[in-house]
Amino acid sequence: xxxxxxxxxxxxxxxxxxxxxxxxxxxKRVAVVxxxxxxxxxxxxxxxxxxxxxxxPVWHQSADLAGCGAVVLPGGFSYGDYLRAGxxxxxxxxxAAVRRHAAGGGAVLGICNGFQMLLEIGLLPGAMLMNxxxxxxxxxxxxxxxxxxxxxxxxxxxxxxxxxxxxHKEGNWFAAPDVVRQVEAAGAVALRYCNERGEIGGxxxxxxxxxxxxxxxxxxxxxxxxxxxPERRISALLGGSDGAALIRALVEAA
Amino acid sequence: MIWNAPATAELARxxxxxxxxxxxxxADLGRxxxxxxxxxxxxxxxxxxxxxxxxxxxGRFPTGGPRVVQGPGENAGVVDxxxxxxxxxxxxxxxxPSFIEPYQGAATGVGGILRDVFTMxxxxxxxxxxxxxxxxxxxxxxxxxxxxxxxxxDYGNCVGVPTVGGEVDFHPSYNGNILxxxxxxxxxxxxxxxxxxxxxxGNRVVYLGSKTGRDxxxxxxxxxxxxxxxxxxxxxxxxxxxxxxxxxxxxCCLELMDSxxxxxxxxxxxxxxxxxxxxxxxxxxxxxxxxLSQVPAxxxxxxxxxxxxxxxxxxxxxxxxxANVAPVLEACxxxxxxxxxxxxxxxxxxxxxTFAGQPAFRLPVAPLVDDAPRYERPWTPPVPxxxxxxxxxxxxxxxxxLRALLGSPVxxxxxxxxxxxxxxxxxxxxxxxxxxxxxxxxxxxSIGLAATTDCNALACSLDPFNGAAQAVAEAVRxxxxxxAEPVGVTDCLNFGSPENPAVMGQFVAAVDGLAEAxxxxxxxxxxxxxxxxxxxxxxxxxxxxTVGMVGVVPEVRHHPRARWLVGDAVYLLGPVEGExxxxxxxxxxxxxxxxPVPPVEYAAERRVGAxxxxxxxxxxxxxxxLSDGGLAVAAVEMSGGAVGCKLTLPRGVSxxxxxxxxxxxxxxxxxxxxxxxxxxxxxxxxxxxRLGVAGGVKMTVTLGGRxxxxxxxxxxxxxxxxxxxxxxGV
Numbered sequence: 001x002x003x004x005x006x007x008x009x010x011x012x013x014x015x016x017x018x019x020x021x022x023x024x025x026x027x028k029r030v031a032v033v034x035x036x037x038x039x040x041x042x043x044x045x046x047x048x049x050x051x052x053x054x055x056x057p058v059w060h061q062s063a064d065l066a067g068c069g070a071v072v073l074p075g076g077f078s079y080g081d082y083l084r085a086g087x088x089x090x091x092x093x094x095x096a097a098v099r100r101h102a103a104g105g106g107a108v109l110g111i112c113n114g115f116q117m118l119l120e121i122g123l124l125p126g127a128m129l130m131n132x133x134x135x136x137x138x139x140x141x142x143x144x145x146x147x148x149x150x151x152x153x154x155x156x157x158x159x160x161x162x163x164x165x166x167x168h169k170e171g172n173w174f175a176a177p178d179v180v181r182q183v184e185a186a187g188a189v190a191l192r193y194c195n196e197r198g199e200i201g202g203x204x205x206x207x208x209x210x211x212x213x214x215x216x217x218x219x220x221x222x223x224x225x226x227x228x229x230p231e232r233r234i235s236a237l238l239g240g241s242d243g244a245a246l247i248r249a250l251v252e253a254a
Numbered sequence: 255m256i257w258n259a260p261a262t263a264e265l266a267r268x269x270x271x272x273x274x275x276x277x278x279x280x281a282d283l284g285r286x287x288x289x290x291x292x293x294x295x296x297x298x299x300x301x302x303x304x305x306x307x308x309x310x311x312x313g314r315f316p317t318g319g320p321r322v323v324q325g326p327g328e329n330a331g332v333v334d335x336x337x338x339x340x341x342x343x344x345x346x347x348x349x350x351p352s353f354i355e356p357y358q359g360a361a362t363g364v365g366g367i368l369r370d371v372f373t374m375x376x377x378x379x380x381x382x383x384x385x386x387x388x389x390x391x392x393x394x395x396x397x398x399x400x401x402x403x404x405x406x407x408d409y410g411n412c413v414g415v416p417t418v419g420g421e422v423d424f425h426p427s428y429n430g431n432i433l434x435x436x437x438x439x440x441x442x443x444x445x446x447x448x449x450x451x452x453x454x455x456g457n458r459v460v461y462l463g464s465k466t467g468r469d470x471x472x473x474x475x476x477x478x479x480x481x482x483x484x485x486x487x488x489x490x491x492x493x494x495x496x497x498x499x500x501x502x503x504x505x506c507c508l509e510l511m512d513s514x515x516x517x518x519x520x521x522x523x524x525x526x527x528x529x530x531x532x533x534x535x536x537x538x539x540x541x542x543x544x545x546l547s548q549v550p551a552x553x554x555x556x557x558x559x560x561x562x563x564x565x566x567x568x569x570x571x572x573x574x575x576x577a578n579v580a581p582v583l584e585a586c587x588x589x590x591x592x593x594x595x596x597x598x599x600x601x602x603x604x605x606x607x608t609f610a611g612q613p614a615f616r617l618p619v620a621p622l623v624d625d626a627p628r629y630e631r632p633w634t635p636p637v638p639x640x641x642x643x644x645x646x647x648x649x650x651x652x653x654x655x656l657r658a659l660l661g662s663p664v665x666x667x668x669x670x671x672x673x674x675x676x677x678x679x680x681x682x683x684x685x686x687x688x689x690x691x692x693x694x695x696x697x698x699x700s701i702g703l704a705a706t707t708d709c710n711a712l713a714c715s716l717d718p719f720n721g722a723a724q725a726v727a728e729a730v731r732x733x734x735x736x737x738a739e740p741v742g743v744t745d746c747l748n749f750g751s752p753e754n755p756a757v758m759g760q761f762v763a764a765v766d767g768l769a770e771a772x773x774x775x776x777x778x779x780x781x782x783x784x785x786x787x788x789x790x791x792x793x794x795x796x797x798x799x800t801v802g803m804v805g806v807v808p809e810v811r812h813h814p815r816a817r818w819l820v821g822d823a824v825y826l827l828g829p830v831e832g833e834x835x836x837x838x839x840x841x842x843x844x845x846x847x848x849x850p851v852p853p854v855e856y857a858a859e860r861r862v863g864a865x866x867x868x869x870x871x872x873x874x875x876x877x878x879x880l881s882d883g884g885l886a887v888a889a890v891e892m893s894g895g896a897v898g899c900k901l902t903l904p905r906g907v908s909x910x911x912x913x914x915x916x917x918x919x920x921x922x923x924x925x926x927x928x929x930x931x932x933x934x935x936x937x938x939x940x941x942x943x944r945l946g947v948a949g950g951v952k953m954t955v956t957l958g959g960r961x962x963x964x965x966x967x968x969x970x971x972x973x974x975x976x977x978x979x980x981x982x983g984v
Contacts, residue, residue, distance in 0.1 A: 036498075036501070036502055036505075036589065037412065037498050037502075038414075039412075039414020039679055040414070042680075042697075043679070043680065043681040046681065046697075046698075047681070075679075077411075077414075077497075077498060077501070080412065080497070080498025080499075081412075081498075082498070133982055133983035134983050135404075135673075135674050135982060135983040136407050136411055136676070137673055138411075138672075138674070138676045138677055138678065139673050165678045167411070167676040167678065167679060169411075229678070231681060232678050232679075232681045234681070236813065237684055237695070237810060238681060238682070238683065238695075239678075239683070239684075239813075
């Protein structure tokens with residue numbers, strides 16, 4: 001499929017009012033925001049559909065989220081990322097709608113470049129540095145689930161280990177020491193890099209992120225940002241289905 | 255020099271044109287060209303654009319077949335996949351620029367091959383790279399390896415096309431000329447293919463994409479020359495890539511094609527606006543007018559000469575009906591791309607350009623494209639390497655030989671390279687890099703699309719004919735390992751100077767070897783590329799005719815595995831012994847690049863390959879073909895560094911031929927006990943030997959009651975980690 005071309009095109013967009021939350025058919029609507037350089041948008045759309053949701057592409061110049069109950073900020077290189085990753089995307093018109101949606105308690109999932117955007121607009125704390133190796137890294141990593149008491153993580157089990165791919169050059173999460181303390185005190189770390197036995201540290205941390213942070217949630221628990229790609233792992237044929245539980249929870253939260 | 259100054263013989267020489275070629279220009283035009291016209295001739299008549307030394311031999315390739323939708327001559331080849339899908343693919347070299355400036359050279363190589371595929375209306379779904387570097391301790395070599403890998407990664411990662419496969423090899427012959435061959439495979443609906451044709455007089459010519467700058471001027475002529483000590487001075491001829499703009503171009507062009515407003519479209523690759531304008535006109539039998547003042551320029555004061563010859567990246571030329579120009583421009587505006595109407599299609603077969611209201615040039619199309627010079631250069635047939643006298647090979651420390659092979663860069667794990675490439679974007683990768691072949695699902699379907707690149711240049715240097723034929727056979731074997739049946743070939747023929755009769759002889763023999771093998775396996779060659787002049791100060795590279803092959807699995811039901819599991823029975827399907835001539839064993843363990851390379855046993859290979867394909871498709875066996883390093887290396891690879899094996903070779907075989915022999919079209923198969931009867935049934939009538947079982951922490955190979963090899967598998971596997979880890983930046 002091709003992405004929508006016009007600023008306000010796409011199902012259900014338009015400046016006037018929100019669409020009904022559950023249209024005919026009853027499938028939950030999940031917006032996937034498309035920036036010019038998004039490249040995981042089609043994967044996210046397909047994953048939402050596979051999880052039983054209605055995936056709604058929303059162009060980055062759109063002023064609203066087409067009445068969707070949840071939103072994905074997908075991976076890619078939103079504006080080429082010649083500046084800091086996600087820095088330009090943070091100023092897109094659609095981001096105001098994303099903020100409003102989040103402030104109203106709506107579910108937001110930022111994956112990879114989408115996580116970087118959530119940091120840039122301040123919905124999640126900290127910033128991304130270049131990977132410790134200064135190289136792009138694409139490989140499967142293990143992730144220890146740290147929270148399972150939130151709608152977006154409800155199909156996971158605390159302490160369990162997931163296997164998902166990462167593919168990024170700037171995923172080395174960093175924050176000032178007092179921010180790190182607050183993050184840990186608030187239980188904001190949702191996922192940590194670990195080895196296959198769930199142990200943290202050493203080689204298991206691919207990019208040097210502080211405290212092996214791979215995914216964060218906000219205080220209210222409705223905004224989740226993560227570097228690994230759940231949308232790429234929804235079938236055994238494609239290497240595993242550990243990502244399906246996250247996508248399913250997102251659809252259910254919509 | 256003024257762009258419209260009259261050309262001279264001296265200027266022609268500086269543009270790389272021979273005296274005879276200059277005389278032909280004068281005769282074709284019936285007048286003296288101006289400088290811009292001369293530059294256009296020089297670019298289109300360059301080896302890189304005209305294939306003037308190689309074109310005479312392309313007729314030898316089989317190019318037809320029931321699946322062929324589009325053979326050679328377009329931007330890429332097109333092959334039918336069934337269920338209304340086609341795949342579009344091509345491989346191309348970016349050798350010269352990558353040696354001068356590895357990061358940008360490799361990046362723009364990826365960009366160029368992507369454009370060749372999406373310009374046909376296909377969405378690119380996989381990238382592969384065939385890389386050749388010199389000795390790792392040669393001057394600049396680590397800089398080159400690092401730059402090429404980062405260049406490929408940064409470009410492919412940003413556009414979001416997974417880099418799923420390829421190969422890398424090291425040999426001192428590449429010290430002064432590395433090879434960067436990039437292959438792209440795209441998919442499209444069968445009825446949505448577009449061609450690079452400027453047809454329909456009165457239709458409009460639209461320029462879209464990046465602005466034109468002064469980069470890459472003379473890139474095509476640079477790529478058609480040998481290097482000397484001053485190679486680094488040619489850096490300004492290398493283009494600079496912008497993958498973000500490429501990404502926009504892909505989406506914008508596919509959208510335009512979907513909406514039905516495109517008559518013809520082609521990217522501006524080598525020789526930029528010149529090649530796209532003239533080639534699109536030639537394919538349609540029409541001509542064009544161009545108003546060069548309209549071309550979006552990156553800087554002020556650019557001349558017609560520069561505008562025509564710039565190789566600025568991420569630009570396309572599109573033809574649309576007058577009524578459709580406005581929608582085209584509107585779509586480009588939305589995607590943030592420059593787009594300008596710059597000309598019109600005319601019935602006369604000529605390109606007529608104006609600049610600032612005055613004539614810039616007027617050139618007939620045919621002499622520049624279809625009637626460009628073709629040479630049958632003198633060549634001497636290569637003499638295939640004969641058998642050499644070897645030291646006694648019956649009582650050696652075979653484990654030490656295996657360790658020597660595994661510790662060489664040739665056998666180094668390429669993980670530090672491909673972990674820098676996003677190989678899972680698109681969420682369709684079934685088998686990614688590090689395997690025999692890559693396997694993807696055609697998005698939204700269960701059709702498996704497999705691809706591999708292969709060439710053993712050492713073998714090709716010893717025997718260009720058999721070496722090239724073996725490259726095709728190896729690609730077929732690799733596809734079988736993921737259950738795929740071959741459906742099409744693209745090639746990238748990398749050689750030294752065609753003006754050297756010995757090099758030309760290698761080229762002709764390699765073409766014949768490829769052609770024979772493609773005919774025997776019934777795989778058509780649908781696109782290709784030739785890179786000559788890979789030579790520095792008189793030293794040419796090993797002949798490297800790289801084969802890119804695409805295969806199909808009609809329905810992927812099982813995840814092919816390349817490793818054995820504890821308890822698997824291990825079988826050898828195919829000959830138990832292979833030839834040591836041209837083998838990695840001779841090259842690395844004995845330091846000998848020698849010996850005969852045997853011909854491909856087509857009939858036997860086809861039978862064995864079909865059985866492997868079936869077993870893999872049904873999920874009955876893990877498969878790995880025996881290639882570089884023979885059985886011993888294949889066993890280490892199948893172990894995954896974790897699961898050992900206990901194998902017994904049939905009595906009476908030669909240890910060296912059984913352990914390290916190559917060129918035999920054989921496979922290691924591994925199956926759980928429950929599947930053994932099915933495996934044996936599938937291989938009925940074929941040479942099949944049950945060698946033992948997988949398990950334990952050691953790799954043990956015995957012959958006649960004696961242990962030839964008994965080594966901890968983890969230690970063997972670790973030897974492959976040494977050579978390239980520095981690339982990961984850790």
